Amino acid sequence: MKIYIVDDDEPVRRALSLLARSEGLESEAFACGADFLAAIDGVEPESLSGCLLLDICMPDTSGLELQRELRRRGVQLPVIVITGHGDVPTAVQAMQGGALDFVEKPLDSDDLLVRVGNCLNGETARRQTAQGRQEARRRVALLTPREREVMEGLVAGLRNKEIARNLSISFRTVELHRAKLMEKLDARSPSDIVRIAMLSEQDQRDA
Amino acid sequence: MGLENRQRGAQAPGVALLLQVGDEAEALISSAVAGRILLSRAGAPNELFEVLEASSAKPHALVIGSGVDEPVRVVQRARSSGADMPVLILTERERREQLAQTLRFAPFIGHDVTPWARDDLGQLPDVLVRSVERALKRRHFKGSIAEAQRHLGRIPNGTPQVTHFVERLLDRAPIGVLNVDVHGMILSLNRYACQVLAASERDALGTALTQFLPETDHIRFRNLIARCVAPMRKRMPEILEIRSEAGARRHVEVIASSLVDRTGQLGATLILQDVTDRVSAERKRQAAESALRASERRYRELVETMNEGLAMTDADYRITFVNRTFCQMFALDAGEVLGRPLLELVHPQDKDMMRERIAARSSCASPSFETAWTGGDGRILYTLTSPRHFFDEQGTFTGCLGVFTDITERRRVAEELRQSEAQLRLVTDAIPVLIVYLDRAQRLRFFNRAFAEWYGLKDSSKGAMLGDAIGRATYDKVQPLIDAALEGEPIECELAIGFRGQVSRDVRCSLIPDLDHEARVRGIVAVITDITERKRIEQWERQHLLELSHVSRVTTIGQMSSQIAHELSQPLTAINGLSTALVKLLESDAASRDEVGETLREISGQAKRAREIVIRLRDFVRRSEIRYIAIDMNETIRTVVRLANIEARHQGIRVELALSGDLPEVSADRVLIEQVLLNLVRNAVDAMEALPGDARHLRIASEVSDGTRVRVSVTDNGTGLTDELIPNLFEPFFTTKDDGMGMGLAITRSIIQAHDGVLEAHNNPDAGATFRFTLPTAPAPGPSANGDG
Numbered sequence: 002m003k004i005y006i007v008d009d010d011e012p013v014r015r016a017l018s019l020l021a022r023s024e025g026l027e028s029e030a031f032a033c034g035a036d037f038l039a040a041i042d043g044v045e046p047e048s049l050s051g052c053l054l055l056d057i058c059m060p061d062t063s064g065l066e067l068q069r070e071l072r073r074r075g076v077q078l079p080v081i082v083i084t085g086h087g088d089v090p091t092a093v094q095a096m097q098g099g100a101l102d103f104v105e106k107p108l109d110s111d112d113l114l115v116r117v118g119n120c121l122n123g124e125t126a127r128r129q130t131a132q133g134r135q136e137a138r139r140r141v142a143l144l145t146p147r148e149r150e151v152m153e154g155l156v157a158g159l160r161n162k163e164i165a166r167n168l169s170i171s172f173r174t175v176e177l178h179r180a181k182l183m184e185k186l187d188a189r190s191p192s193d194i195v196r197i198a199m200l201s202e203q204d205q206r207d208a
Numbered sequence: 209m210g211l212e213n214r215q216r217g218a219q220a221p222g223v224a225l226l227l228q229v230g231d232e233a234e235a236l237i238s239s240a241v242a243g244r245i246l247l248s249r250a251g252a253p254n255e256l257f258e259v260l261e262a263s264s265a266k267p268h269a270l271v272i273g274s275g276v277d278e279p280v281r282v283v284q285r286a287r288s289s290g291a292d293m294p295v296l297i298l299t300e301r302e303r304r305e306q307l308a309q310t311l312r313f314a315p316f317i318g319h320d321v322t323p324w325a326r327d328d329l330g331q332l333p334d335v336l337v338r339s340v341e342r343a344l345k346r347r348h349f350k351g352s353i354a355e356a357q358r359h360l361g362r363i364p365n366g367t368p369q370v371t372h373f374v375e376r377l378l379d380r381a382p383i384g385v386l387n388v389d390v391h392g393m394i395l396s397l398n399r400y401a402c403q404v405l406a407a408s409e410r411d412a413l414g415t416a417l418t419q420f421l422p423e424t425d426h427i428r429f430r431n432l433i434a435r436c437v438a439p440m441r442k443r444m445p446e447i448l449e450i451r452s453e454a455g456a457r458r459h460v461e462v463i464a465s466s467l468v469d470r471t472g473q474l475g476a477t478l479i480l481q482d483v484t485d486r487v488s489a490e491r492k493r494q495a496a497e498s499a500l501r502a503s504e505r506r507y508r509e510l511v512e513t514m515n516e517g518l519a520m521t522d523a524d525y526r527i528t529f530v531n532r533t534f535c536q537m538f539a540l541d542a543g544e545v546l547g548r549p550l551l552e553l554v555h556p557q558d559k560d561m562m563r564e565r566i567a568a569r570s571s572c573a574s575p576s577f578e579t580a581w582t583g584g585d586g587r588i589l590y591t592l593t594s595p596r597h598f599f600d601e602q603g604t605f606t607g608c609l610g611v612f613t614d615i616t617e618r619r620r621v622a623e624e625l626r627q628s629e630a631q632l633r634l635v636t637d638a639i640p641v642l643i644v645y646l647d648r649a650q651r652l653r654f655f656n657r658a659f660a661e662w663y664g665l666k667d668s669s670k671g672a673m674l675g676d677a678i679g680r681a682t683y684d685k686v687q688p689l690i691d692a693a694l695e696g697e698p699i700e701c702e703l704a705i706g707f708r709g710q711v712s713r714d715v716r717c718s719l720i721p722d723l724d725h726e727a728r729v730r731g732i733v734a735v736i737t738d739i740t741e742r743k744r745i746e747q748w749e750r751q752h753l754l755e756l757s758h759v760s761r762v763t764t765i766g767q768m769s770s771q772i773a774h775e776l777s778q779p780l781t782a783i784n785g786l787s788t789a790l791v792k793l794l795e796s797d798a799a800s801r802d803e804v805g806e807t808l809r810e811i812s813g814q815a816k817r818a819r820e821i822v823i824r825l826r827d828f829v830r831r832s833e834i835r836y837i838a839i840d841m842n843e844t845i846r847t848v849v850r851l852a853n854i855e856a857r858h859q860g861i862r863v864e865l866a867l868s869g870d871l872p873e874v875s876a877d878r879v880l881i882e883q884v885l886l887n888l889v890r891n892a893v894d895a896m897e898a899l900p901g902d903a904r905h906l907r908i909a910s911e912v913s914d915g916t917r918v919r920v921s922v923t924d925n926g927t928g929l930t931d932e933l934i935p936n937l938f939e940p941f942f943t944t945k946d947d948g949m950g951m952g953l954a955i956t957r958s959i960i961q962a963h964d965g966v967l968e969a970h971n972n973p974d975a976g977a978t979f980r981f982t983l984p985t986a987p988a989p990g991p992s993a994n995g996d997g
Contacts, residue, residue, distance in 0.1 A: 010778045012814050016785025019807065023792035085774040107780035110788030 002121065003051035005078070006030040007037050007067070010056075017054060020110055026117075027051075034067035046076045052120045056083045056106075057095055065091075068098045079120050083108065089195055090158030096199050101125055105192055129200065137200035143185045151178040155191065156198045221246050222268035222340035227256050227282070229273035229298060233329055237271070240333030245269075245340050253282050260289040267293060268343035269336060274298040274326050279307070284316045292346065292414070294320040294339035296332070301325040319393065319415050384460070384480030387467055392417045392433060395475060404460055404480050405450060417478075420450050429462075436464035436476050447483060459487035517591070517612035523605050525550045525566060537591070537614050540584035550610075555580035555588055569597050569605070578615065590616045642715075642736035645722070650674045650690060653731065662707065682706045686717070693719035693732045702739065714740045753958050754834060760955045761829050761883050764890065776821055779814035786811045824851060828882060834962070838873040838986040839881065841910050841918050848885040849908065852893070860901030861893060866909035874918050875986035880959045884967075887952045888922040888979045895926025895976065917965075917982040925976035929969060937969055 004021045006028055008014050014030040021028035031037040034055075041049060053071075057064025064082055071078065082095040082103045092103040102116050102125055119125040127133070144152060147168070154164035161179065165172045188194045223246045226234060238247055248267060250256040253276065260266065270286060270293055272279045279297045286295070295318075299307050307323040320339070324332060378385050384401030388394055394412050402409055405420050418426050425448050432446050450458045461481040511518055517534030521527050527545050535542055538553065545553070554562045558580045565574070576594040583589045591612040598606045636643050636656035645654035652672050655665065663678050674690070675683040682705045689699050699719035707713045718735045765772065790807045793799035799807075828851065849863060874881075889906065896904040905925045913919040929937065938957045960967040960981045967981040 010782070012782035012810060012817075013778060013785070015810065016782040016789065019789035019793070020785045023789040023796070023798070086777055106774065106777035108777075108784055110784045113785075114788075 002027065003049075004028040004117065005037060005051065005053045007032075007034055007053065007064075008056040008083070009033060013056070020114065024114060024117075034064065034070075038067070038070060041076070046074055049076060049078050052079045052081060052101075052117060054081055054083060054117070055100075057091055065094055065098055068095065068100065072099060079126070081116060081120060088158070089156065089191070092192070092195055093156060093158070093199065096195075101129075102196075103192070105190075134200050137197045140186045140197060141201040144182065148178050148182050148185070151175055152182055152186075152194060152198055155179070155182075156195055222344045223248055223265075224269040224271060224336055224340055225250060225256065225259070225267040227253065227270065227272045228275050229271055230275065233271075233273070233298065233326070233332070236329055237333050237336065241337055244337055253285070256282070257285055257289065260286055260291050266291045268340040268347075269293050270295045271332075271336065272297045274300060280310055280314050280317060283311075283318075283321055284314065287316055287318050292318065293343050295322070296336065296339065297321065297323045298326050298332075299323050301327055315411075319419075384482075385477065386412075386417070386480070387475055387477050388417055388433070389475035390433065392429065393475075401480055404458060404482055406456065406458075421448055422451060425449060432462060432464050433476050436466045447487060458482055458484045460484075515613075517610075517614070519545075519550070519610050519612070520607060521550050521610075522607045525608070528607065534612060537612060538581065538583050538589065539587075544584065553581050555582050565595075569595075569608075588616075589614070590619045640738070642734075642738075644674075644734045644736075645731055646674055646690070646734065647731040648694065648729065650694075652677055659736075679706060689717065689719055690732065690734075693721050693734075694729055696721045696723065696727070696729050713738055714743050750834065750962070753955075753962055757880060757883055757955050757959060758829070760887075760952060761879075764883070764886060764952075765825060765829055768890075772821070772825065776818055779818040779821075782814040783811050783818070786814070828879065828886075830879065834877045834880065836875050836877060839876055839878050841871055841874055841881075841920060841983075842867045844878060844881055845885060845908055845910060845920065848882050848889060851882070851886055852889040861896065861904040861906050862902070864905065864907045866907060868909075868911045871910055871912065871918055872985040874983040876963050876983055880963075881983070884956045884959050884981065885920070885922070887956045891952065891979070892922055892924035892926065892976075895924050895928070898927060899925070913982055916985055918985060919980060919982045921978050921980040923972060923976065923978040925972070925974070928971045928975060928977045934969070938967070 004017075004026050006014055006017045006021075008017065008030070009032055011032070014032070018028045018030050029040070031040065037053075055064045055067060068080060068082075071080070079101040080095075080099065082092065082100045084092045084095070084103055084105055086105050086107070088105070092105075095103055101120055104113055104116060116125070119128075141149070141152075147170075150168055151164055154167060159167070161175045162172055165175045168175070182188075183191075183194060186194055186197045188197060221244060224237075224241070225248050226237070227250045229237070234247075234249070241247070245268075248259075250259060256270075270283075270291075272282060272295065274297075276282060279299075283295050283297070297307065297311075304323050304325045311317060311321050311323065320342075322335075322339075324335070378398040379400075381398065382400060384398065384404045386394055386397035386401045393414060393416050397405075397409060397412055399409075402412060405412055407420075418429055421429055428446060429448060435444075445461045445463045447459055447461050450460050459482070461483045463479045463481075464476045465479075467475045467477045512532045514531065514533060517537045518529075518531040519527055519534050520529040526547055526549055528547075530542055530545050535545070538545070551559065551562060551566075561577075562579065565577070574595050574597070576592050579591055579593045581589045581591060592615050594611040594613075595608055596610075597608045600606050633656075637658070639656075640658060641656075642659040642662055643654075643656040644652060644659050647653050650673060652665075652670055652674060654670075659665070660667075660669070665672075665677055669677055675687075678686075685703065685705060689701065693699050698721060699717070702714065702716050704712045704714050705717075716737045716739050720733045720735070721729045722731045722733055724730050786807050790799065790804060790811075794804065824847070845865065845867060849865065885908075889908070892906050893904075896906070903925075907921075907923040909921050909923070911919050938953050957967045960983070963983050965981055965983040967979070969977060969979045971977050
């Protein structure tokens with residue numbers, strides 16, 4: 002079990018490593034995806050266990066490309082992507098690219114640890130089973146059509162202003178819908194909306 | 209001596225007497241005249257005199273040798289003996305002229321004395337022969353008169369009495385009568401003739417009348433004689449001038465008639481009439497006449513050449529005379545005007561005036577007046593007219609004389625001056641600027657309408673004191689300025705002055721001293737512009753720019769919010785992670801002391817990192833007054849790159865800085881210039897969006913331009929500017945971005961212009977665009993340097 006950390010910001014790498022240590026987890030940090038790939042070169046993909054914390058807003062190699070490369074190599078290591086704050090499209094892309102979960106910077110350490118823990122003990126993967134998807138679909142079904150449209154806008158990474166323009170409704174109305182939406186989906190953050198929406202969509206695709 | 213023979217008959221040859229003629233001449237003469245003349249010789253003058261006095265038979269000619277002393281005296285002495293004979297005096301050639309002169313003036317020598325040059329002896333014998341013959345003839349003639357008288361004396365019946373009466377009559381008659389022979393020699397003359405000639409009968413007889421006449425009259429006199437001899441000629445009296453010995457001049461009218469007898473022409477009878485008085489009276493009359501003619505000519509010349517036109521009219525005001533100047537002035541020929549009524553020439557506008565003047569004529573001279581006329585070429589003509597009326601003794605008006613001075617040009621100049629003054633007045637009244645002219649004593653000499661309205665003045669205020677016109681309070685304010693301007697110093701300033709004594713207005717005041725040719729101040733031209741509104745607008749614009757740029761900055765930051773958030777999230781993530789980990793490590797007692805210290809330092813470092821970002825942002829969006837300070841452009845560029853780096857780093861843009869090492873500081877507001885740079889950098893980054901990450905290249909350069917300016921250029925290799933884009937580039941609300949307000953470049957340019965700078969944009973030769981701006985180096989006149997408000 003090992004936490005692999007890929008982040009270009011040195012203090013962030015230090016913090017994440019220390020955080021892993023404080024949880025009694027082993028960790029290894031890399032400044033870029035290429036370094037990580039070099040490190041696991043020659044290692045049997047099946048022998049890699051733990052999880053990968055991948056910052057996907059780095060200037061050089063995009064995190065999404067790294068994900069593709071890992072999949073190509075058959076590495077099954079679960080991936081938690083770290084995105085910029087509110088950078089929903091990237092998060093969505095990462096999830097669709099096979100990431101197990103995502104967190105937004107600035108990171109909340111406790112939240113991160115919980116997600117990492119869930120990831121390591123398979124809880125995250127379990128939630129994404131049929132039951133989890135059904136639960137998500139049930140909540141989404143509670144939404145009015147307009148709330149659903151607002152949710153789709155949010156998942157597309159649109160800002161409230163843009164959603165308002167697209168739907169020809171006022172900014173204030175979008176905010177109201179959004180508050181309602183979070184309540185119905187039992188989401189604690191916009192990120193949760195994205196997670197639930199994606200779960201429900203996965204379900205639809207599977208169905 | 210053998211002279212007796214000659215007495216015997218008229219045919220007897222004449223006798224010539226030779227006095228000391230010398231052997232050579234005597235031989236020549238004797239050989240040449242032998243047989244024709246008898247020659248007799250005298251050895252000395254005394255011998256000659258004895259011969260002449262003793263002998264009743266006088267010689268017929270005398271030849272005096274050149275050796276004889278005082279030949280003239282000899283001749284006089286010979287004459288006094290009663291000898292009437294031609295005399296030839298031999299002399300040296302060079303002395304001949306002098307001798308002739310002496311003879312001409314010497315008395316008692318008769319008329320027939322001829323000086324003869326000795327070297328001309330060849331002709332002497334012939335002359336001598338002729339002289340002897342002449343003497344013979346004369347004597348014969350004289351003899352015949354004497355004989356006739358003797359004959360008359362023998363006639364009884366009182367015939368001599370008649371002669372006596374005739375002679376008396378002739379002597380007493382107030383006309384001169386004299387007889388002359390064909391040569392003009394006086395044969396006889398009456399007493400009056402003697403008076404006229406101022407000579408005694410004795411002196412006059414036998415002399416030539418011409419000797420009383422001036423040389424110039426000799427020809428006339430001979431002609432007179434010749435004419436009267438020719439019988440058919442009409443006898444016209446001639447006036448001759450007589451000169452007496454004493455030098456008095458008389459004028460004599462001479463009528464000649466021929467004197468003939470059976471033998472033919474003897475000479476002429478001349479009747480002389482003294483017309484001296486008549487001639488002198490005539491002369492005076494002629495002189496007076498010519499003087500009158502000359503004065504009239506001069507007067508006429510004066511009239512023709514004078515610069516004034518002159519015209520005369522008759523009693524009906526018809527023109528009777530014009531001079532040349534008048535014709536030129538009126539562009540008319542004299543022929544065209546003479547006889548025309550003067551009134552016809554008067555211009556219609558003045559006809560009534562002229563009629564009134566004609567009707568009111570009373571005295572000889574009237575004062576001058578201006579008149580308009582119609583010239584011959586149809587043009588209007590103005591004159592100063594000075595009339596003079598003439599009246600005869602009965603007081604009847606006989607005509608008038610007018611003197612005309614052409615004042616057309618003078619009037620035209622005056623009219624133009626009046627017009628240009630009126631135009632100037634119109635212009636100065638039309639402009640919304642106060643204009644006033646003050647003389648040295650600070651009196652208002654001129655002011656335009658704006659000035660009059662401002663201070664509520666009327667035209668009658670001209671000449672008023674400035675202090676009275678504009679009010680004491682305002683005057684106290686401007687007085688030092690006016691005093692300085694009166695010292696010759698041009699003044700330019702801004703100040704607040706009272707408006708109609710109440711509201712204060714901001715004005716720009718220019719005081720320009722008016723100097724004469726010796727650079728003395730004659731007065732001041734003051735030009736006052738109301739800039740209250742302009743200042744208000746300037747203030748508003750400054751405020752507006754400030755607000756707008758603030759809005760723009762806030763918008764920029766808003767647009768950059770995700771990047772800013774990302775930037776902030778890095779240290780926050782680090783802090784959050786480190787502190788959470790540290791707490792856990794401390795709880796499980798798994799951290800060493802050193803590790804705790806290092807972690808805390810790291811946390812502190814990251815907190816500082818976050819704080820700097822926040823401060824930078826806050827400074828950037830801070831809203832404040834425009835503050836011009838000297839700033840280092842390179843430092844500003846680096847700050848902006850740090851701000852923008854957020855974005856650039858995110859997109860993998862390669863940023864190149866080409867900053868000049870020794871850049872002077874510029875005078876500018878730091879935040880505004882940061883905003884300008886950030887706008888340009890963000891635009892550049894946006895322009896390169898379509899390029900792959902590692903192909904994007906941003907270049908920022910600084911350099912010195914023209915020595916007084918700093919130039920900054922921001923170059924990208926993006927899409928560049930389309931032709932459609934370029935003209936609208938700096939227009940507000942023009943944007944190519946979905947989320948743009950279209951204010952970025954408009955505000956950017958306003959900021960640069962407010963800094964007295966220039967912003968321009970152009971496409972690069974290869975790819976992308978370059979935006980470039982210049983700023984003046986510090987210290988420089990900021991936009992609010994005049995009249996800091």
